Amino acid sequence: MNKFFVLLNVSLRSMLLSSTNSRGRSKRKAATGLGAVFLIAFLGLYLSGLYSYMLMKALAPSNMEVLVFVFMGMVALVGGLLFTTFAVKGVVFGGKDNDLLLSMPVPTTMLMVSRVTAIYLENLLFAVFVLVPAGVICTFLTQNGVGLSLLFWMRLGIAVLALPLLDTALSVLLGALVAFLSVRVSRKALGQNIVMGIFMAAVFYFSFHLNGMINSLAENAAGVKASLTWAAPMLWMGEGIMGDWKMLLVFVLCCVFPFALVVMGLGRGYRQAVTAFAARSVQSNYKLTAQTASGQKKALLKKEMQRFFGTPMYFWNAGIGLIMLLAAGGASLVMREKLLAYVEMAGYPFPLLPMAAAVIGFGLCTCPITAPSISLEGKYLWILRESPIEESSLLWVKVGFQLLLTLPCTVIAGLCISIAFGFSLRQGAVLLIATLLFAIGHAAFGMLMGLCFPKLDAVNETVVIKQSMATVLAMFASMAVLGVAAGFYYLGSKTAPWTALALPIGVFALFATVCIVILTRQGPALLKKL
């Protein structure tokens, strides 16, 4: 049993840190692991707390609280799947320590069970953070006081323990499919980008339509419940938590049975599965034709582009702001009437121009493309170092790449918003000048942060893109600059209208100038020192 816990410990750390051979210090490693837990906790508590409250308020009057647990159960199930499907690919099938552990005198089944248990524990964590807040809200908002009994919490506890079994069974199957496809599909990045795109579109759609969905749910709760036959296990769970022990037992069996089936099935062919999914898929059909030449800068720019679009983690984390900018521009035109009605409802002169600038500025802050780019060179930095390129060229190409993406999106968003809200030519020009200056400053600032807080020995892209100091500062310090500009707008509006516009532009111009000057003077030396 000791061996099992040692293996479980390794798998858990591998999952939370995305790798077991981190070279960081133990405190930093622990912080990284805790960061992942906090992310799950925050997402779970936020999603569950907010939506459970909204749903419970709408459904409790008609005694349809059971639907809250049905929907929160779905959130826990889908959220858990999103968190763990790719973890299954890495931890259960594609662990870097596969060769080492499979060669040890440990039963293969024990190794597999320890890894699947690690996945179960992560799903359990998500289920706790989603279902327990729903239970708390049920305690306070139900009409019949069912949430106040100890038995309710016992039933909820059983459901919380059982649901992750179903989640784990599904994520192991999906993870196996992802691992299987990964070694057979040549354009993996494109496939992952398409899947993430569909997911993001669904999230946007859900967010925009949430209020309407909850209202219609409250109006026809019984009908909705009757139509949920396709989600029967969730319905059994909800009925079980609310008091039906028989339904709870059916739900538990419905979770345990597939889990046991998956574990037993995998136990039989685990070594074969790991071997099959580790097989390389090098194509052997390339025919060399006449090549074309291009310049140094174009080659460097193309490399940045290939990395950005070919690394889904990079694209969806550092590029989400680009989509938000375009979506904001499009939405302002499509939903013009609704937005203007909201503005009128405010009842006082709404500062539309600074609000538009703030929205675009926020979108830009969520595009820290340059910030992780030095750390992403990591083990590849020797290629650039031994090449006949000036350090300054390398840095400016990276800044240029971010601007190549952000400037057109900024202009499109600015133009769409200006047209939607009927800004005058002067107002539109002010909006564009201010946001373009901020975009330039943000790109240069991100590059500086990347040079000041490099993570060249990071074990994977996730650590660099999501958890590095450079990325966090590039996002939040830039937001602080937006805050300073807003403060100057407020101060300026107390004197004359033109100062209210000129002062924020001055702040953005100063921000861009200072960052460019520091990057020009110190950047190459900082890069050389790495």
Add this chain to the structure above:
Amino acid sequence: MLHIEHYSKTYPGGKKAVDDLTLHVGPGEIYGFIGHNGAGKTTTLRAVAGVMDFTEGTITIDGHDIKKDPVQAKRVTAFLPDNPDIYAFMKGIDYLNFIADLYDIPADQRTADIGKYSDAFELTDNLGSPIGSYSHGMRQKLALISAFIRRPRLLILDEPFVGLDPSAAHIMKGYLSELCQSGSAVFFSTHVLEVAEKLCDQIAIIKNGKLVQSGPTAELVGDSSLESVFLELEGER
């Protein structure tokens, strides 16, 4: 071709990795650099390639100081580390074109050279695959091809035989000789003493950061073998 004069490298914390190293590599020479693990070979090669900064001494390549004129010095060199990590998100052919673009290699020349070397190393068929799917040996071959297509005046190799199959190692030795016949020089580190003895015109032995012996291979080895000389100098015999 390569002049290393009184080069020293001290790491943060005060550890001296290389101490007052002076050696010269002439045009057309294959120069072997041998020593035990941690002797300072890689530190020296990385400094010569301009990958790592140093504070003491000077290194000039084909008349260009690597510190004062790094871009020109790097234009005439190619460096291959012991474990070449290459962009996993690129295809093999993209990487070769990327390197060719950085070195301003004309289209005709690159097409011909990529064909010549990738055919020789039996990698042409795989150039359309992402580098992330390559084995260690394939990555090593790709890195070698990317070095050869530059037609460097100085080729710097750190443990080039590690990971190569015997056939690829034989092909590489042939191309190293061909490169030297055209007037270029090769400076490489290795632990394979038999290869160094057969391949190198000159050999330098480094121990604890200090040069303990250097000179033409025939003079250094004499009637003995390089292995015996090396072990004697290392104090292990």
